[in-house]
Every structure is written in structure tokens, then in C-alpha cells.
Amino acid sequence: MNKYHTVCQTSEIADPGKQTFEIDDSIVVVFHLHGSFYCIDDVCTHDGGPLGDGELTGNCIACPRHGAKFDIQNGQAMTMPATEDTKSHDVKIDGDHLLVRLNDA
Ligand code: FES
Structure with missing residues (x-):
């Protein structure tokens, strides 16, 4: 079972906003949207594009490559050319801190 990692303070990510973090050997993007936090891999399943550099519109992040x-x-995955989902990870808040737990699956 993977453990939760403290990545930042909740106030450090604007709403709406996003920030990229490295946890172990993974790069993930944490999003803040309408008071909630979400985390997915910083990897587009089409060809590895850095999703954290993409444009956030509502609950959609657009890969900056294609x-x-x-x-x-x-x-x-909501639109082509990606056909496979990217990994999402667990997020929790502890006081002012934001924590992420990597999912293996
Ligand atoms: S690498 Fe993301 S759409 Fe092609």
C-alpha cells in the first residue's frame, strides 16, 4: 500500500489552478477546482505529453501536444487522439496540507 506524501499547502494552488509535483519517480499534476483537489499523472496516454502544461477548462485538461x-x-480520456485513460491518484487534506497517494493501477 502506497503512503500519502505531503506535496504543498492547500493555499498554494489557485482555484481554478494546477501544479506539477514529483513523487518518488512519478510526475503528477494536482488540480484545484471549485474547492476540490484532484491528481492525475502528468502523462498523456497518446504520446507522453506533459498534461500539467496544458490548458485547464472546467474539469478538462487539454494536452499541449495534440x-x-x-x-x-x-x-x-475524453477526446482523440488519446484512447486510454491516464492514472488518477488519491488526494486528501490534512489541516492546511495537501497529500497525494500514488495509485499503482
Ligand atoms: S501527446 Fe497528448 S495528444 Fe498527443
């Missing part, structure tokens, strides 16, 4: 859109809430 424009595939993913749902930040669960990593679901």
Missing part, C-alpha cells in the same frame, strides 16, 4: 482532453477528476 490536444487530447482528459477529465481531471478521474483521468478519463
Whole structure:
């Protein structure tokens, strides 16, 4: 079972906003949207584009390379050219701190 890692303070990410973090050997993006936080891999499943550099519109992040859109809430691939979901990770808040637990699956 992976453990939770403290990544930042909740106030450090604007709402709406996003920030990229490295946890162990993974790079993930944490999103803040309408008071909730979400975390997905910083990896587009089409060709590895850095999703954290993409444009956030509502609950969609658009890959900066070829424009595939993913749902930040669960990593679901929403538009071509991506056909596979990217990984989502667990987020929790402890006081002022934001914690992320990597999912292996
Ligand atoms: S690498 Fe993301 S859409 Fe192609």
C-alpha cells in the first residue's frame, strides 16, 4: 500500500489552478477546482505529453501536444487522439496540507 506524501499547502494552488509535483519517480499534476483537489499523472496516454502544461477548462485538461482532453477528476480520456485513460491518484487534506497517494493501477 502506497503512503500519502505531503506535496504543498492547500493555499498554494489557485482555484481554478494546477501544479506539477514529483513523487518518488512519478510526475503528477494536482488540480484545484471549485474547492476540490484532484491528481492525475502528468502523462498523456497518446504520446507522453506533459498534461500539467496544458490548458485547464472546467474539469478538462487539454494536452499541449495534440490536444487530447482528459477529465481531471478521474483521468478519463475524453477526446482523440488519446484512447486510454491516464492514472488518477488519491488526494486528501490534512489541516492546511495537501497529500497525494500514488495509485499503482
Ligand atoms: S501527446 Fe497528448 S495528444 Fe498527443
